[in-house]
Each structure stands twice: as structure tokens, then as C-alpha cells.
Amino acid sequence: MMALARALAFRLLVAVLLVYLLFPFYYAVLTSMKGGSAIFSVDYWPRQIDFSNYARIFSEQPFALNILNSVLVAFAVVALSLLLGLTAAFSLGRIRFRGRSALLFAVLAVSMFPQVAVLSGMFELVRAFGLFNSLLSLVFSYMIFTLPFTIWVLTSFMRELPREIEEAAIMDGAGPWTLIVRIFLPLLWPAMVTTGLLAFIVAWNEFLFALTFILSNEQRTVPVAIALITGGSEFELPWGGIMAASVTVTLPLIALVLVFQRRLVAGLTAGAVKG
Amino acid sequence: MAAAAHDSLTRARVRTAWLFLAPMLFVLAIVALWPLARTLLLSLTDASLGAAGTARFVGFENYLVKDDGAWYGLLADPLWWLALRNTLTFAFVSVAAEVVLGTLIALILNARFRFRGLMRAAVLVPWAIPTVVSAKMWAWMLHDQFGIVNDLLLRLGLIGAPLAWLADADLALWSVIAVDVWKTTPFVALLVLAALQMLPEDCYEAARVDGIHPAKVFFFVTLPLIRPALIVAVIFRFLDAMRVFDLVYVMTGNADATLTLSVHARQMLVDFQDAGSGSAASVLLFVVIALLSVLCLLAMRGEVLGRRQ
Known part of the structure; x- marks a missing residue:
């Protein structure tokens, strides 16, 4: 009897948590499919399936362009941070030299920077390079988020590989670049996928720099575009369109x-538990 | 002879190391060190964001200055202190709630039951949703007139009239905290789960054989064992929560009730085009976070030393 009650309570707890975790997104989907005045009534179950909100964000706004911008920025950020991270991780993970741990610590410290602390300096820099309102300003500034964790995760993976694998290659006269590309890259690809994905998500979601460095609607990335969606008039609720855009991305x-x-x-x- | 060859080989390796570090160091210097240094410098001037090149050095006037017997500058501005209080409240409350809820979810995920796979996937959903999107989703759910939260609470008879969750100064900060908890608990849960999965089976076996109450097992066996992971999660999350921007800015804009240090600094910098004071506000946030980081590091070191003894 007790055991049954306990099993039931556990199931109930799981059910409540599932609703808590998933309901907001479900409700966003539901709202995105409401057309016209249906938005003014609260529904818990889908009553209509109407894709006009989805059609509208693509016809009335440059939302397709915003998605393309986000994709371009995210891919460029992933490629650049993996390249820089891999070469740095090779040095930090495989070669002993003085100042190595200080360097790793400095890289970690950068990830603790509040974003706003570099905002005015970065703004100046972006303007000086003539990158204001250009997607390149975002690719460049996002390095401050993606490089530190890319370097940390790749370095910790690099360290765990046995010494022998590179010794044989060095004996054969392989240079460091050959070592990285031929020996380490094939072994490290799982770590590269993980860090690449994390970098992609960070770049896809970033808001403050994208809000500050980009001025025109056509150059905006998705998060800023969504944050700035407004209704056609003061009396129109923009929530159908906002939810359609949200669900789409x-x-x-x-x-x-x-x-x-x-x-x-x-x-x-990985980083947190070992650290 | 052999030693000398070895030596030159080592030197060559070290040279390679720096060569391969150079691109990364160069990029980090440009995107992190240089802007930070410039922000520091700008905070000592009366620069404006619009008109570059006309800045004048003003010393610490942006921070604190006494003029005609009255104090001016950020540190004399009640708004800055309000932002500090909001930020600290946000960080403390949201991290405390996230750790409690995250541990609960991790314990559930660590148990064996039929829907574990579903639950594990569901936990990742709030984490995967972009912050701006979750801010908008919740802003709509918390809408004062047409929001589902008010509707539900009214139906259940928990409130008599709709509440203005985001406009009411007494509620806004708590609403934003609740959304942050929803969004970030999964991260804490995953960290705690990783720690739980590394615990040795045998002490649980022993506890079960002895018939010890599960709650007791949790507080006297599990909790001390996952303590290091919890501390790491708390520090990570706390330092992250101290710089909160997106969520607050998208949900309530620059409203006083939820103004955090990051939102305040950006407002001065971009909206008021006041690069001097805005940079000073940024520097103050940097100092607050640096101080807290040092405190956290000291606490962590004490923890490690304490465990060794």
C-alpha cells in the first residue's frame, strides 16, 4: 500500500515537472497557430490550425534574411573558433612550457568578463574597422565567448591522449601542423563536434552585441529581429507573429x-566536474 | 651531446607552442583585453558615443565627485545602488531556486523509471530555447490581459483579479527570476546528475540493507558527496546571473523595478550615448564580478583544504 502510494506520488511529480518544462513551448506553438481575433481568448488546447502568422513573418519582414544572417554568423564563428581553439589546444595540451597554466587561467578569466564591460571598447573597435552594421562585427566579437570554452574543452581532451601516438610521428619527421591535422584531428572529432555545437548555440542566441552593432533590419540576426517585432498598428497584438518566429528558429x-x-x-x- | 640535442629539441617545441598559440592570443587580445582597457580609459573621460574624438579627461568624476558640497557620479546615484540591489537579489534568489530544483530533477533523472528518456530529453528543451525566445514566450504567458497564467490562477481561484506580472513594480523582478529559474535549472540539473552518476553504488547498498530512510541517506550520504559539484554549479551560475542582460531587457526593458547593472550600463552607454558614465558603470560591474570571483575562489580553496584535513 505504502509502496503503491509512493510510486504514484513519484509519477505525479514526474508529470508535474514534464508539464513545467514543456508547457511554455507548447503554448508558443499553440499561439503561433492562432489567426485573427483568436489571440484574445486563452486556450489550453489547439482550436484552429492557421499558418497565416508564419506566412506573415516571411512576407512582411525580412525574416528569411535574418535567419540567413544568423546561419552565416554562426557557421563562421564555429569554423574560426575551432581553428584557433585546436591550434591553441595543441600547444596547451601537448607541450610543456613556462606560463602554461597561467595562460589557461587567463583564458578562463576572459570567460568571466561581463559582456557589457567590453561593450564601449568593442563599439569603438567595430567602428574603427568600418564593421558597424556588418555581420563581420558579430563574427569577430563573438570570439570573446566561444574561444575560452573551446580552448578549455579541446585542451582537456588533447591532454588525455597517450604520448606514444605523436612520438612515432615525430620520429618520422612530421611537423607540428602535420601532427595536428593527421594525428589529432581524427582523434578529436567528437570533442570538436561538441564544442562546435556549443559555439553554434552561443552565436545563434547572442543578443547584446547584435543589438548594438547592427542597425538595419536586413542585417539583423534572429534574436534581435524577434525582440523587435511589433504589431502593424498600436491596437494589433504582435504575439502571433512573435510566436511563429520563435517556433521557427x-x-x-x-x-x-x-x-x-x-x-x-x-x-x-566535462569542464565543471573535473575542474 | 645527446643532452644538447635534447635541449634544442625542447626549445624548438616551446617555440612551436608559442607559434601555435599566437593566433588565439592575438584574437583574444583584440576582442577582450583591448576593449576592456579602452572601456577603463573611456570611463575616465566625458566621451560621448556619437561624437568621437572630443573626449576630455575628467578623472574619477564619472564615479564620484564632490561639487558645491553635493556628491555626484555613479556611486552617488541611487539608481546605481538600486541596480546593484536588483542584481544581487536576482542572482541570489534565482541561483538558490535553481540549485534546489536542479538537484530534485537530477535525483529523479538518476532513478530508474519508465519515462526516464522522455524526462531527460524534456530537461534539455528550456536550455535549448534561445533566451530572447523564452523571454518573449513567458512575457506572453504573463500578459496582464490575455495571459494564460492569470487565466489559470483566476480559474483556480488563487487570485481575485488579473495581476500585471511585468508592469507591477512589486512583481516584475520576481517574474523575471521565475523565468530565469525555468530556463537555467536544466543546466544545474545536468551538472548535479553528472556528479550523481559517479557516486559509488556500495554505500547505497549498505544503507538499503540497514533500512535507513531515503531522506536521511540523501542528507548524510548523497549531499556531502555531491557537494563539490554543487559548489562549482553555484559559482558558475552566480557569476553568470550577476551579468544578466537579455532576459531582463526583453521582458521589462529599462524599467526601474528590474534594472540590473548590465541593463543600466547599456542604457547609459547606448540610449543616452554617454560613453564616459556608461563605461564607468561597465567598469563597476566588472569590479563587482571580479571581487565576487576572488571570493568564490577563496571559498573553493578553503573547501579543498578543509576536505584534505
Whole structure:
């Protein structure tokens, strides 16, 4: 009897938590499919399936362009931070030299910087390079978030590889670049996938720099575009369109996260648990 | 002879190390050190964001200055202190709630039951949703007129009239905290779960054989064992919560009730185009976080030393 009650309570707790975790997104999907005046009534179940909100964000706004911008920025950020991270991780993980741990610590310290602390200096720099209102300003400034954790995760993976694998290659006269590309890259690709995904998500979601360095609607990335969606008039509620845009950019992300969940969780917890 | 060859080989390796570090160091210097130094410098001037090149050095006037017997500058501005209080409240309350709820979810995920796979996937959903999107989603759910939260609470008879969750100065900060808890608890849960999965089976076996109450097992066995992971999670989250921007800015804009240090600094810098005071506000946030980081490091070192003894 006790055991039954306890099992029931556990099930109930799980059910409540599932609703808590999933309901907001479900409700966003539901709202995004409401047309016309249906938005003014609160519904718990879908009553109509109307894709006019989705059609509207693509016809009345440059939302397709915003998505393209986000994709371009995110891919460039991933490629650049993996390249820089891999070469740095090779030095930090495989070669002993003085100042190595101080350097790792400095890199960690950068990840603790409040974003706003570099905002005015970065703004000056972006303007000096003539990158204001250009996507390149974002690719460049996002390095401050993605480089530190890329370097940390790749270095810790690099360290765990046995010494012998590179010694043989060095005996054969392989240079450091050959070592990285031929020996380490094939072994490190799981770590590269994890850090690449995390960098992609960071770049895809970033808001403050994108809000500050980009001026025109056509150059904006997705988060800023969503934050700035307004209704056609003062009396029109923009929530249908906002939710349609939100669902559009979030569904691929959720799919990506669920497909790669094991790798992502390993990457997220790797640094913290060992540290 | 052999030693000399070895020596030159080592030197060559070290040279390679720096060569391969150079691109990363160069980029980090440009995107982190240089802007930080410039922000520091700008905070000592009366620069304006619009008109570059006309800045004048003003010393610490942006921070604190006495003029005609009255104090001016950020540190004399009640708004800055309000922002500090809001930020600290936000950080303390949200991290405390996230750790409690995150540990609960981690314990559930660590148990064996039929829907574990579903639960594990569901936990990742709030984490995967972009912050701006979750801010908008919740702002709509908390809408004073057409929001589902008011509707639900009214139906259940918990409130008599709709509440203005985001406009009411007494409620706004708590609403934002609640959304942050929803969004970030999964991260804490995953960290705690990783720690739980590394615990040895045998002490639980022994506890079960002895018939010890599960709550007792949790507080006297599990909790001390996952303590290091919890501390790491708390420090990570706390330092992160101290710089909160997106969530607050998207949900309540620059409203006083939820004004945090980051939002305040950006407002001065971009909206008021006041690069001098805005940079000073940024520097103060940097100093607050640096101080807290040092405190956290000291606490962590004490923890490690304490465990060794």
C-alpha cells in the first residue's frame, strides 16, 4: 500500500515537472497557430490550425534574411573558433612550457568578463574597422565567448591522449601542423563536434552585441529581429507573429540538441566536474 | 651531446607552442583585453558615443565627485545602488531556486523509471530555447490581459483579479527570476546528475540493507558527496546571473523595478550615448564580478583544504 502510494506520488511529480518544462513551448506553438481575433481568448488546447502568422513573418519582414544572417554568423564563428581553439589546444595540451597554466587561467578569466564591460571598447573597435552594421562585427566579437570554452574543452581532451601516438610521428619527421591535422584531428572529432555545437548555440542566441552593432533590419540576426517585432498598428497584438518566429528558429535548435544530447551533456559537464 | 640535442629539441617545441598559440592570443587580445582597457580609459573621460574624438579627461568624476558640497557620479546615484540591489537579489534568489530544483530533477533523472528518456530529453528543451525566445514566450504567458497564467490562477481561484506580472513594480523582478529559474535549472540539473552518476553504488547498498530512510541517506550520504559539484554549479551560475542582460531587457526593458547593472550600463552607454558614465558603470560591474570571483575562489580553496584535513 505504502509502496503503491509512493510510486504514484513519484509519477505525479514526474508529470508535474514534464508539464513545467514543456508547457511554455507548447503554448508558443499553440499561439503561433492562432489567426485573427483568436489571440484574445486563452486556450489550453489547439482550436484552429492557421499558418497565416508564419506566412506573415516571411512576407512582411525580412525574416528569411535574418535567419540567413544568423546561419552565416554562426557557421563562421564555429569554423574560426575551432581553428584557433585546436591550434591553441595543441600547444596547451601537448607541450610543456613556462606560463602554461597561467595562460589557461587567463583564458578562463576572459570567460568571466561581463559582456557589457567590453561593450564601449568593442563599439569603438567595430567602428574603427568600418564593421558597424556588418555581420563581420558579430563574427569577430563573438570570439570573446566561444574561444575560452573551446580552448578549455579541446585542451582537456588533447591532454588525455597517450604520448606514444605523436612520438612515432615525430620520429618520422612530421611537423607540428602535420601532427595536428593527421594525428589529432581524427582523434578529436567528437570533442570538436561538441564544442562546435556549443559555439553554434552561443552565436545563434547572442543578443547584446547584435543589438548594438547592427542597425538595419536586413542585417539583423534572429534574436534581435524577434525582440523587435511589433504589431502593424498600436491596437494589433504582435504575439502571433512573435510566436511563429520563435517556433521557427527554436524547432531546429531543439532537434539539434536532442539528436546530439549525449555529446552535449558530456561537453557541458566535462569542464565543471573535473575542474 | 645527446643532452644538447635534447635541449634544442625542447626549445624548438616551446617555440612551436608559442607559434601555435599566437593566433588565439592575438584574437583574444583584440576582442577582450583591448576593449576592456579602452572601456577603463573611456570611463575616465566625458566621451560621448556619437561624437568621437572630443573626449576630455575628467578623472574619477564619472564615479564620484564632490561639487558645491553635493556628491555626484555613479556611486552617488541611487539608481546605481538600486541596480546593484536588483542584481544581487536576482542572482541570489534565482541561483538558490535553481540549485534546489536542479538537484530534485537530477535525483529523479538518476532513478530508474519508465519515462526516464522522455524526462531527460524534456530537461534539455528550456536550455535549448534561445533566451530572447523564452523571454518573449513567458512575457506572453504573463500578459496582464490575455495571459494564460492569470487565466489559470483566476480559474483556480488563487487570485481575485488579473495581476500585471511585468508592469507591477512589486512583481516584475520576481517574474523575471521565475523565468530565469525555468530556463537555467536544466543546466544545474545536468551538472548535479553528472556528479550523481559517479557516486559509488556500495554505500547505497549498505544503507538499503540497514533500512535507513531515503531522506536521511540523501542528507548524510548523497549531499556531502555531491557537494563539490554543487559548489562549482553555484559559482558558475552566480557569476553568470550577476551579468544578466537579455532576459531582463526583453521582458521589462529599462524599467526601474528590474534594472540590473548590465541593463543600466547599456542604457547609459547606448540610449543616452554617454560613453564616459556608461563605461564607468561597465567598469563597476566588472569590479563587482571580479571581487565576487576572488571570493568564490577563496571559498573553493578553503573547501579543498578543509576536505584534505
